[in-house]
Amino acid sequence: MELDIQVIQQDGSNYWLSDLGIQVEKFSPPAPTFTRTYTSVGKYNVASSETHTSERKIPLVFDVKTIDSVDQELMRLKLFDLFRGYEDFYVVSSVIPSIRWPVHADDGFNVDPYEASPIMTEDVTVNLVVTSGFGETINTTNNMKDDIPLGFDIPFTCLPPYRFTNQSDVKVFVGGSIPLLADGKTATLTFHGDVASQLSITNKTTGQVFQLNQSLKKSQTLILYGMVPVVDGVNVYSKGNHAYLDYVKGINELQIAGATNYDLEFDTRYYV
Template identity: 30%
Template structure:
């Protein structure tokens, strides 16, 4: 068992290769938080539900050749795990998924001779695990970025680029994609005389761009932002967003003709 740490600059650390033994790694489940309101006379009603903070827990061990080597190793551990920037953690057992985390609190290394064991906790920046591959990644059997776990079929064509005004986007994760919190980019090549309207019939959301589009234009919806040919165009929209529920999402586009529309996102897992 090992964990992979990927820093924001792309530097990759395999804990096994660093000589750090992973004894245990356990993510917490999502915490369901309910807001309740008491009812006069007794009882209560649930007024809202959401997810709380999520953490990952690991038990790690280091070994030194002598006390000097142990002390230097301990300093390297502090340098690796203590900081204010977020990073990614990958469990080798599920190498196709990653966790976006930040250090949480402090840890102490319990030493016995030149061996040290410690428990470390990470706070999840994104409450879900996310696929390393995006929907624009090429599907390769021997690549460690894909997970053949029942949601992704090797023989299935993963289509996320369409050239019609009606199509279905399959979110193969088991959590919704919220553009306010998660990566979601929609790149559109279309012609439109005065507007282009995108409806996700599954979620009931309607996005509308008010303006003309020619074959030379590219409309990009990136998160909560809209760009036409790289220029911010949010003010020309109805300020609505497009999200994706887990599973099938049925889309209908009106107001113009779609030449190409591409959805790029990562699958999320509870």
């Protein structure tokens, strides 16, 4: 398969580079970069800080075919606009079309003729900075039923989508390179059901318990995204136990208590 790259801009415009006469030579995302800081403790010991994600760059290398010198100059201007440094856009590889990379162009780049040729350029290198540090699946788990992405090792016993009705014990799968944390890249839990006074949702895998101390009706919508629970658009953090739910890589076992006649939905992207 010939490598091609799709560019998707914020206004919805999208282009396959091959349609513009651009031949992609290289697009190889490196592994995520993690950093720590170290502090000397005593004479012979060192303590390290928590791990944090740092800048991640993807070199995109290509050359451009044009019909004459005027066309070459027009393509130069097109490329300057396409690979903008002032706003984010997505790039998608034709090899793994289920993953998109949120990026922006870093530094400048040159578009030079190959040996003064009006129809071919030297290799052009555009450094793309992955804005959030990770690529992500285009589809969320809610939309993966008929298009399971390759490379995430999703077990057949725990395939998305993750929607459950009146099931007190359920399992969801987190694929990709990182766990889902409430204070970072997380998942969305959506609950509809009848609750008399207290709802508990436990991630038995992590040992975390979220509780909401109020009654609910099936017609109401509780959304737990990150660290703040919301009911029908209203922040109800003060009515909870101020806890949150993280999700480890792999299978997470969830338990629901205190509810009847309910539906629970778990939705997320996978990050690489």
